[in-house]
Amino acid sequence: MEDAPYRRIAAAIAARIASGELPPGARIPSTRQLMAEHGIAMATATKVLTTLREEGLVEAVRGVGTVVGRSTPAPADRALVVATAVTIADAEGLPGLSMRRLAGQLGLPTMAIYRYVADREDLILHMMDKVMGDNPPPPLTPQRDGRRACVEAIARLQWTMYRRHTWLAQAVSFTRPLPAPNAMAHTEWTIRALAGSALPPPARFTAAVTIANYVRGTAVNLAEEAQAEQDSGLTEREWMQAQQERISAVLADGRHPLMTAFITGPEAAHFSLDGLFEFGLQRLLDGLAPLL
The missing domain is CATH 1.10.10.10 (Winged helix-like DNA-binding domain superfamily/Winged helix DNA-binding domain)
Structure with missing residues (x-):
């Protein structure tokens, strides 16, 4: 270990x-x-x-x-180590990221990586914070743009981050959060966007985390799909096409007429995680609207 x-x-x-x-x-x-x-x-x-x-x-x-030894590799710096780790995770997911893999990419001995990060968890913390820092909250204000617009904008920004870095949702936790300053800045910004609303201060924090958790919870599927595509060599659409015969066999007994109507209808071709995210986000914002 x-x-x-x-x-x-x-x-x-x-x-x-x-x-x-x-x-x-x-x-x-x-x-x-x-x-x-x-x-x-x-x-x-x-x-x-x-x-x-x-x-x-x-x-x-x-x-x-x-x-x-007489020939030791030139030292890197932590920023380079973290950026390289992000590149590996973007291409191969967190399962493909190890200290040995990272060291090999940098041309360093594995043990040399521990000069820059304490362990793999510390590395992932810095990776997460780098991505969050590279994507600061949008330049909106509740006074000028409205609270709903601000909340919607931060949710879309985070969805874009998760789409670009599919491993990120696995690194973020709302039950055992890592102390990432740039991630905290996202939450702070959202709480500030809710200031002056009918929500009391504790509820503003809960609302901000609820929104972030919704985005993250939907985004977990992105990493799973990326891993499935890597393992099977099939895109989501190709995999669904390969399952048509099995799906048709299940629906043939007529016990699921509503599912059958959707799956065999034109709307099924347009169903996606982006659409699922969009529908859920608007319903979440609708629920908060009376308080905003």
Whole structure:
């Protein structure tokens, strides 16, 4: 596991190497020194050095011990690391993003990534915050544009983000939210857009989160569809066409006349997640309208 003790210790040493604190040729603590410093067993200390050696960061020198390798990659910066992680996730989803995959893309040893982020959860937090920061709330005001227009605009902006970054909905949580400043800025903006309405302050927060949660909840399907298309090689429309025979067999007994009328009618061809989002958003706004 990436959070195993030997990996954490190896990551800390790799960070010192990447920062230049341990230059090429510098001695690395021996297994006995690691045991004494970290209170670990011999086997764990050996794993630390083995991991660093496998990453190409250190090498054994006869008569000297383990030293930093002579050719270590130039360090990146966190902005580049996060941007590269976003690019990988956009193309392959969160399942395709690992520390090893990211390091390979950057031309760095895997352990060097831990200089910039604490772990995978921290990496995803920075990725989410980058996307939110790249998409600040729209330049609307409730006084000039109206509260409903403001709320609708922020919802559409977030839907666009989820459409562009299908992994994002999986990274966002409303029950265990990560402390992402730019994500908080979206919520703050929405609460401010509701100021002066009939909603009391606590209800404004609830309304802002309800709207964001609706968008995110619908957008989760985008990631699932992207993964399904990647796994099957079929687009949503192609997959539906391939299921026509099975669907027809289920509908043939006449027990679902209303479903049959829709599925066999012209409207079915236009049904999409975008349409589902649009219909639900307008009904949500209709429900808030008397209070806005």
